[in-house]
Amino acid sequence: MLTCGHCGRRLCVVYVGRRIGYHIYRCDRSKLMLARPRCMTTNGARTDVAVIEELLRAVEPLAIDAALEAERMHLEGEAQRRRMVELDLQQARYEASLAERRYAACDPDNRLIAAQPEKSWEATLRRVEACEARLNERQVRDDAAMPDFAGLAQDLKAA
Numbered sequence: 001m002l003t004c005g006h007c008g009r010r011l012c013v014v015y016v017g018r019r020i021g022y023h024i025y026r027c028d029r030s031k032l033m034l035a036r037p038r039c040m041t042t043n044g045a046r047t048d049v050a051v052i053e054e055l056l057r058a059v060e061p062l063a064i065d066a067a068l069e070a071e072r073m074h075l076e077g078e079a080q081r082r083r084m085v086e087l088d089l090q091q092a093r094y095e096a097s098l099a100e101r102r103y104a105a106c107d108p109d110n111r112l113i114a115a116q117p118e119k120s121w122e123a124t125l126r127r128v129e130a131c132e133a134r135l136n137e138r139q140v141r142d143d144a145a146m147p148d149f150a151g152l153a154q155d156l157k158a159a
């Protein structure tokens with residue numbers, strides 16, 4: 001992707017060094033095609049660092065926008081999941097109150113008839129407890145540290 005500052009042609013990557021290999025960028029076209037002296041040769045590692053720094057400088061504003069959008073989507077998803085659990089809890093409480101009324105309406109002297117509504121009522125109460133536990137777990141998770149999206153965007157080099 002790098003081009004020569006003299007002739008505008010693409011630079012070649014050349015790997016050199018016998019023991020510790022390293023790479024350089026150079027423009028061989030004028031030498032190969034026109035038998036002229038080579039336009040340029042440059043240190044590969046330093047050039048790569050300069051390209052990376054320039055790339056990071058260019059994408060940083062976009063990365064910050066992306067981080068803010070990711071944070072917004074994360075919070076929105078969490079709120080939606082919390083709302084689902086709250087709706088489950090609301091439904092479970094409603095079913096428990098219905099089951100309680102059915103049990104209360106039974107003739108207490110007729111144990112055979114009262115046994116089933118009692119079991120249903122107990123089952124709905126267990127569901128209420130399970131929903132409350134899920135809601136508490138979610139609260140604990142919400143209170144825990146949220147991923148640091150903005151920090152990630154501001155420290156792209158480390159990321």
Ligand SMILES: [Zn+2]
Binds near residue numbers: 004006030040
């Ligand atoms: Zn050149």
